[in-house]
Amino acid sequence: MLLGVNVDHVATVREARKTFEPDPAMAATLAILGGADGITVHLREDRRHINDRDLRLMREFVPCELNLEMAATDEMVKIALNIKPDLVTLVPEKRHELTTEGGLDVVSQKELLKETIKIIKDAGIPVSLFINPNIMDVDISRNIGADMVEIHTGLYANSRGLKQVEELHRVIDAAKTCRRIGLLVNAGHGLTYYNIGRIAAIQDLRGLYIGHSIISRSIFVGIERAVREMKELIRLYSTSVIHTKISYRK
Ligand code: PXP
Secondary structure, eight states: OEEEEEOHHHHHHHHHHTSSOSOHHHHHHHHHHTTOSEEEEEOOTTOSSOOHHHHHHHHHHOOSEEEEEEOSOHHHHHHHHHHOOSEEEEOOOOTTOSSOOSOOOTTTTHHHHHHHHHHHHHTTOOEEEEEOSOHHHHHHHHHTTOSEEEEEOHHHHHOOHHHHHHHHHHHHHHHHHHHHHTOEEEEESSOOTTTHHHHHTOTTOOEEEEOHHHHHHHHHHOHHHHHHHHHHHHHHHHTTSSOOOOOOOO
16 A cells, blocks of 8 residues: 655744745655655645745655645646646645645536546646545546545544544445446545554555654654654555554544
């Protein structure tokens, strides 16, 4: 199972002082040395963390999957066509949110998304949609031309006990449906060293996209080691070497 590491939060620290350090590009290099299969950056409309220079620079040297998360706007599409990342993940974006709060509203935005997917795919760039774990959204994603989806795991990550089991099953069912209809499927958001087990054990998943927890651990152990430890957990859980228990801890 692939691990894409999101380095936005390194840029968040840089932007706290509007200075030159820490550099998310340097973080990307170390994450790759630690075994990351890909690097993700979210270029937001307000450039609150990653900026255009970071994206340009990473396009120059990232040798594995460079995944650009972006809103389906004219400005972002223009940037994607110019930079040509290895993957574009379309996400909803609200100016005042702390982080992406949920999956795309694929029902009401169907036409806009379909048009955006076509433009990006015509330029030879695969497109993924960040969606909530439900079967209708999976079907719509396939019908409007997405190459793959990333299932939002935030509700799973933020719930506990029986509610967490329910949320887990929503992710499992959505992933199974994707596999059945031939849509590649990833998962991400809110995943940590403590809650990764049950998600990594879902055999239908192609990959996991993780940011905050890895960057948080890296403050204490360094990025290379933080990524290596997450890779190892994913390997162990996805190959069932260790059995998964629902975690009640954050
Ligand atoms: N996937 C998507 C689509 C996201 O927007 C984010 C957050 O930027 C992530 C994954 C990573 O989430 P987290 O930082 O909680 O690991």
